[in-house]
Every structure is written in C-alpha cells, then in structure tokens.
Amino acid sequence: MNTTATRKSPVEFPPRPAPRVGSVAAALVMIVLVVAGVLSVDSLGINLATIARSLDNGVAFIQRMFPLDFPPVAETVSLIFETLAIVFLATFLAVVLSVPLALAAAKATTRGRLSQALPAR
Numbered sequence: 001m002n003t004t005a006t007r008k009s010p011v012e013f014p015p016r017p018a019p020r021v022g023s024v025a026a027a028l029v030m031i032v033l034v035v036a037g038v039l040s041v042d043s044l045g046i047n048l049a050t051i052a053r054s055l056d057n058g059v060a061f062i063q064r065m066f067p068l069d070f071p072p073v074a075e076t077v078s079l080i081f082e083t084l085a086i087v088f089l090a091t092f093l094a095v096v097l098s099v100p101l102a103l104a105a106a107k108a109t110t111r112g113r114l115s116q117a118l119p120a121r
Contacts, residue, residue: 070076 071079
C-alpha cells in the first residue's frame, strides 16, 4: 500500500506569544555579563601561552608543599583540643543567643495566653 499518496498537510501551530519583558531583560543581563567576563580575561592577559609559561610556578609550589611537615604529636593534640573547645563554645553561645530570640519571635505570632501555654501541634 502506498502511504505517500494519503499524506495529510502539516499541522499548523498557533503564533508564538511575544517574549516577556523579564525574560528579555534576563537575557540581556547574561549577554552583558558574558561580554564583561571575556573582556576581563582578555585585559588580564589570561591565555594558554601565559598558563604554559607559569607552570614552573605551580611545580615550585607543589615542591614546597611536600613532604608535609607536621608539628610534634603533643602539639598537634593540643591544637585539636583547642579547635574543639572553640567549636563547642561558639555553638553554646549561638544557642544561648538564639533561644530567647526564637521564643520572642514565636510569642509575637501566637493569638492569646492559652495558645502560648499549650505546646504546638
């Protein structure tokens, strides 16, 4: 059976709506940012030749970094405990400051005395 003879005409689609102002503005901002980025990279002289010439700086940095030189074990342990003490005290201070603030904010959103005394559901 020949299907090409019974072919229908293509479907016609409704006209496309005009783009919204916000979409056009967002596209223009993106274009401006891309152009500014390209101009910035060009003005800084960042290109493959510059990167290739500065590879020796990266190698020198890696050589200075290794081998790792740790302080003695006793000093390392004391520094670990100092870090944990700072973290604990900062967390405690955050709780002490945030709980009264949270309670004051919650009190402002309740309706009456009875709802303030009952636990939230």
